[in-house]
Amino acid sequence: MKVAVYRKEHFNAAHRLYNQAWDDAKNQEVFGLCNNPNFHGHNYELVIRVCGEIDPDTGYVIDMKYLSQVVKEKVLKRFDHKNLNLDTQEFKHLNPTAENIAVVIWDLLRKELREDLDLKIYLYETERNYVEYPVQ
Amino acid sequence: MKVAVYRKEHFNAAHRLYNQAWDDAKNQEVFGLCNNPNFHGHNYELVIRVCGEIDPDTGYVIDMKYLSQVVKEKVLKRFDHKNLNLDTQEFKHLNPTAENIAVVIWDLLRKELREDLDLKIYLYETERNYVEYPVQ
Amino acid sequence: MKVAVYRKEHFNAAHRLYNQAWDDAKNQEVFGLCNNPNFHGHNYELVIRVCGEIDPDTGYVIDMKYLSQVVKEKVLKRFDHKNLNLDTQEFKHLNPTAENIAVVIWDLLRKELREDLDLKIYLYETERNYVEYPVQ
Amino acid sequence: MKVAVYRKEHFNAAHRLYNQAWDDAKNQEVFGLCNNPNFHGHNYELVIRVCGEIDPDTGYVIDMKYLSQVVKEKVLKRFDHKNLNLDTQEFKHLNPTAENIAVVIWDLLRKELREDLDLKIYLYETERNYVEYPVQ
Amino acid sequence: MKVAVYRKEHFNAAHRLYNQAWDDAKNQEVFGLCNNPNFHGHNYELVIRVCGEIDPDTGYVIDMKYLSQVVKEKVLKRFDHKNLNLDTQEFKHLNPTAENIAVVIWDLLRKELREDLDLKIYLYETERNYVEYPVQ
Amino acid sequence: MKVAVYRKEHFNAAHRLYNQAWDDAKNQEVFGLCNNPNFHGHNYELVIRVCGEIDPDTGYVIDMKYLSQVVKEKVLKRFDHKNLNLDTQEFKHLNPTAENIAVVIWDLLRKELREDLDLKIYLYETERNYVEYPVQ
Numbered sequence: 001m002k003v004a005v006y007r008k009e010h011f012n013a014a015h016r017l018y019n020q021a022w023d024d025a026k027n028q029e030v031f032g033l034c035n036n037p038n039f040h041g042h043n044y045e046l047v048i049r050v051c052g053e054i055d056p057d058t059g060y061v062i063d064m065k066y067l068s069q070v071v072k073e074k075v076l077k078r079f080d081h082k083n084l085n086l087d088t089q090e091f092k093h094l095n096p097t098a099e100n101i102a103v104v105i106w107d108l109l110r111k112e113l114r115e116d117l118d119l120k121i122y123l124y125e126t127e128r129n130y131v132e133y134p135v136q
Numbered sequence: 137m138k139v140a141v142y143r144k145e146h147f148n149a150a151h152r153l154y155n156q157a158w159d160d161a162k163n164q165e166v167f168g169l170c171n172n173p174n175f176h177g178h179n180y181e182l183v184i185r186v187c188g189e190i191d192p193d194t195g196y197v198i199d200m201k202y203l204s205q206v207v208k209e210k211v212l213k214r215f216d217h218k219n220l221n222l223d224t225q226e227f228k229h230l231n232p233t234a235e236n237i238a239v240v241i242w243d244l245l246r247k248e249l250r251e252d253l254d255l256k257i258y259l260y261e262t263e264r265n266y267v268e269y270p271v272q
Numbered sequence: 273m274k275v276a277v278y279r280k281e282h283f284n285a286a287h288r289l290y291n292q293a294w295d296d297a298k299n300q301e302v303f304g305l306c307n308n309p310n311f312h313g314h315n316y317e318l319v320i321r322v323c324g325e326i327d328p329d330t331g332y333v334i335d336m337k338y339l340s341q342v343v344k345e346k347v348l349k350r351f352d353h354k355n356l357n358l359d360t361q362e363f364k365h366l367n368p369t370a371e372n373i374a375v376v377i378w379d380l381l382r383k384e385l386r387e388d389l390d391l392k393i394y395l396y397e398t399e400r401n402y403v404e405y406p407v408q
Numbered sequence: 409m410k411v412a413v414y415r416k417e418h419f420n421a422a423h424r425l426y427n428q429a430w431d432d433a434k435n436q437e438v439f440g441l442c443n444n445p446n447f448h449g450h451n452y453e454l455v456i457r458v459c460g461e462i463d464p465d466t467g468y469v470i471d472m473k474y475l476s477q478v479v480k481e482k483v484l485k486r487f488d489h490k491n492l493n494l495d496t497q498e499f500k501h502l503n504p505t506a507e508n509i510a511v512v513i514w515d516l517l518r519k520e521l522r523e524d525l526d527l528k529i530y531l532y533e534t535e536r537n538y539v540e541y542p543v544q
Numbered sequence: 545m546k547v548a549v550y551r552k553e554h555f556n557a558a559h560r561l562y563n564q565a566w567d568d569a570k571n572q573e574v575f576g577l578c579n580n581p582n583f584h585g586h587n588y589e590l591v592i593r594v595c596g597e598i599d600p601d602t603g604y605v606i607d608m609k610y611l612s613q614v615v616k617e618k619v620l621k622r623f624d625h626k627n628l629n630l631d632t633q634e635f636k637h638l639n640p641t642a643e644n645i646a647v648v649i650w651d652l653l654r655k656e657l658r659e660d661l662d663l664k665i666y667l668y669e670t671e672r673n674y675v676e677y678p679v680q
Numbered sequence: 681m682k683v684a685v686y687r688k689e690h691f692n693a694a695h696r697l698y699n700q701a702w703d704d705a706k707n708q709e710v711f712g713l714c715n716n717p718n719f720h721g722h723n724y725e726l727v728i729r730v731c732g733e734i735d736p737d738t739g740y741v742i743d744m745k746y747l748s749q750v751v752k753e754k755v756l757k758r759f760d761h762k763n764l765n766l767d768t769q770e771f772k773h774l775n776p777t778a779e780n781i782a783v784v785i786w787d788l789l790r791k792e793l794r795e796d797l798d799l800k801i802y803l804y805e806t807e808r809n810y811v812e813y814p815v816q
Contacts, residue, residue: 001239001269001270002269002271002272003235003238003239003267003268003269003270004267004269004271005234005235005265005266005268006263006265006266006267006268007264008263008264009264010263010806012720012721012722013720013721013748013762014694014718014719014720014721014807016468019465019466019467021465025138030466030471031466032473033760033761034761034762036761036762036767038694038762038763038766038767039694039719039721039763040692040721040760040761040762040763041692041693041694041695041719041720041721041722041723042721042722042723043721043806043807045695049268051271054233054235054236054239056717057155057157057244057717058166058167058231058233059153059230059231059232059233059235059236061235061267063166064265065168072704079719080713080715080720081713081714082716082718082720083694083716083718083719083720086718087221087716087718094467095466095467096467097410097462097466097467097468098413098466098813099462099467099468099469100462101413102411103462105409108174108461116162119178126690126692126723127416127723128415128416128417129413129414129416129472130413130414131411131412131413131414131416131469132238132411132412132413132414132457133202133410133411133412134409134410134411135410135411135412135459136410137511138541138542138543138544139507139510139539139541139542139543140539140541140543141506141507141512141538141539141540142537142538142539142540143536143537144388144535144536144537145536148312148313148398149312149313149316150286150310150311150312150313150355150449151313158491169352169353171273172351172353172354172355172359174286174354174355174359175286175311175313175355176284176285176313176353176355177284177285177286177287177288177312177313177314178284178313178314178315178355179314179315179398179399182517187543190505190507190508190511193427194427194438194439194503194505195425195427195502195504195508196505196507196541197506197507199438200537201440210504211505216305216312217305217306217308217312217345218308218312219286219308219310219311219312222310223308223310224490228415240470241318257359262282262284262315263315267432273783273813273814274814274815274816275779275782275783275811275812275813275814275815276811276812276813276815277778277779277809277810277811277812278791278809278811278812279808279809280808281808287599288780289603291601291602291603293601297655302602302607303551303602303805304609314782321812322568326777326779326780326783329699329701330699330711330775331697331699331774331775331776331779331780332777332779333779333811335710335808345755348633352553360566366603367602367603368603369598369602369603369604370600371547371598371603371604371605372603374547375545375802377600397583399552400551400552400553401550401551401552401608401715402549402550402813403547403548403549403550403605404547404548404549404593405545405548405733406545406546406547407547407548407595408546412614418670420584420670421584421585422558422582422583422584422585422588422627423585441624441625442625444625444627444631445625446558446626446631447558447582447583447585447627448556448557448558448585448624448626448627449556449557449558449559449584449585449586449587450556450585450586450587451586451587451670453614453672482604483610486582488577489577489578489579489580489584490580490582490584491558491584493581494582495580497580517641534554534556534587535587544596556792561684561739563738563739564736565737574738575738578743582803615769620789638739638746639738639739640738640739641738641740642685643683643685643734643736643739643740644739646683647681647683647734671688672687672689673685673686673688673744674685674686675683675684675685675686675741676683676685676729677681677682677683677684678681678682678683678731679682679683679684679731680682
């Protein structure tokens with residue numbers, strides 16, 4: 001009787017898409033407007049999905065207040081109102097695409113949850129572009 | 137060639153999170169504001185997902201008007217504008233968390249649908265907290 | 273050069289529509305499902321609109337962090353996760369319709385803001401039913 | 409390390425639900441209002457989900473600008489501001505239910521994508537009725 | 545102490561933008577895709593705003609159930625799942641732009657409401673294009 | 681018979697709130713996280729409201745395709761995927777708060793519209809914080 005619970009959080013950040021191994025022309029060709037040297041930004045909507053058995057005492061899969069607190073501590077403090085390229089260790093040498101940000105957030109949260117709980121991340125860069133990780 | 141169809145319905149209800157086996161202090165510690173003795177409430181958004189083959193005569197997996205009618209009859213009549221703890225049999229002795237409500241709704245609807253159709257429930261307690269049942 | 277700024281907050285509450293001067297039959301006739309004796313509930317979305325001149329030093333009409341803090345202190349603490357009829361002074365003898373809740377919230381916030389700032393309240397009881405106060 | 413990326417597009421179209429093998433009475437009985445002989449219409453929201461490995465050079469599963477361009481070329485040009493029953497080859501003899509439209513769009517896009525990428529379609533006919541194809 | 549209440553309804557319809565006094569080339573030049581001879585369609589979101597004093601007995605400006613019933617009877621029955629150009633008297637000789645539809649709906653509802661209540665219509669043709677009538 | 685039409689557009693940008701006349705401590709105290717020296721960013725939702733008489737020939741207040749084109753040319757090209765502080769003339773010496781951005785956009789668009797049309801700007805910095813300009 002497995003249930004998945006979803007918690008939606010958000011953060012605002014600046015970023016620039018950029019491959020350090022490429023010259024400017026190649027970066028411009030591949031990333032276009034997203035390669036603007038002075039950065040641009042987004043309101044990221046972050047959805048955390050945790051899947052497990054219902055605890056018969058609480059009726060919860062996981063306490064949403066606890067989950068929200070963990071996300072604030074481990075993800076939002078790190079990325080909210082930051083420049084992902086300049087202000088974070090994680091994206092010093094990793095291109096901050098939505099795909100890569102989702103994987104990084106999964107790595108940050110995976111270690112905070114009990115092993116029997118499955119974790120999945122949805123990250124909305126805009127209302128029209130979003131990603132899901134992992135998928136089988 | 138299986139397709140899943142989704143139908144969104146909603147109901148408004150009052151509830152209180154509460155474990156009858158625990159004393160007040162323990163209930164307060166675990167459920168916090170959600171344990172308010174005089175209840176609080178939500179606009180529940182309910183999404184029903186039904187998965188099956190397309191009927192070549194109708195082009196439908198299931199007639200959405202029929203599905204909506206079943207949900208009204210079996211779920212909304214029971215829970216809409218009700219106090220889940222006091223006005224329903226289902227939650228007399230079961231804590232009305234989003235997880236448990238989703239399981240109860242699945243049980244109510246499962247018996248109304250043909251066996252070859254898969255059923256899944258999504259229940260939004262708020263825009264930021266929601267659940268999915270069942271998951272493999 | 274007047275600008276209006278909007279801040280959206282939310283709270284969850286239980287309520288019952290009920291006129292204490294009427295008998296049960298009359299209450300049932302007028303308020304229908306909303307008169308359920310054991311209450312029902314909503315996710316209230318609250319939008320506060322403050323209108324004034326832009327402060328040339330800050331570029332703000334009002335600091336949104338301050339406005340959000342005032343709303344939390346004066347409105348959300350009072351109504352969030354509460355039974356409006358039983359747990360609040362304001363609705364002991366006032367029917368908690370969306371219209372009346374909006375007027376009460378305006379009264380609570382009006383005294384917290386500088387006199388040169390105009391205040392308006394939008395309150396969403398559901399996605400399909402909402403109110404605005406005041407209007408000329 | 410598979411990631412799914414989603415791109416949301418939209419188109420507006422007229423349609424009529426109708427089985428050419430049935431008489432008018434049967435069509436009316438099954439499809440009701442949706443069988444209006446002069447058509448009705450929808451704002452279709454189309455979500456394309458593409459699943460694959462992250463390209464280490466770009467940080468992308470697929471370039472969203474490219475994906476959006478393909479959808480415009482192969483789907484939107486064909487269906488946007490059209491009468492699905494009268495103006496398209498695809499629905500000359502196929503009932504344009506949401507289920508069938510999703511399958512047709514999948515067929516149109518599947519051949520445009522690399523074979524190692526998985527493709528799924530979500531199609532919203534209204535905010536309350538939508539479909540997903542394929543599902544296992 | 546005037547309050548405005550809003551009620552959101554929706555209908556689906558087909559239409560074609562077309563000026564009967566112009567030739568085809570002129571219609572195509574002005575209305576472009578919206579002039580498709582076989583029509584296209586929309587999910588119209590209709591918001592009705594009614595402004596007046598709060599009734600001290602009910603706490604209502606107007607009973608939302610009554611308002612919703614009037615809108616169903618006078619507007620939705622007429623336009624839902626219809627072809628505005630072919631199936632309605634109102635748009636036989638009037639171009640069914642969002643602007644004109646809003647004015648027509650206001651005329652239909654104005655005569656159904658008490659004179660002391662102000663009426664305003666918001667009509668969403670798409671999420672990105674909408675209109676408001678009347679404005680001073 | 682005046683009608684207002686609304687057109688929704690969006691752009692993504694980086695910015696930093698900062699008063700050049702203040703020292704770092706004062707900027708930090710007033711603007712907090714929004715003063716991050718390396719910027720942060722937003723998905724700005726921009727709603728343009730144009731109010732005027734309906735043209736009896738077209739049924740339009742203004743052609744939405746034209747309005748959208750003007751906004752793209754005069755606003756989106758200037759601000760989309762840009763750093764407002766570093767990449768634009770308008771905010772070299774003006775703090776890019778939502779209030780100031782709305783006034784700047786109004787100035788850019790006002791000169792592009794016929795004088796008999798009223799113009800108003802709504803700018804959403806996040807789903808929870810937005811502004812309106814001008815207001816009487």
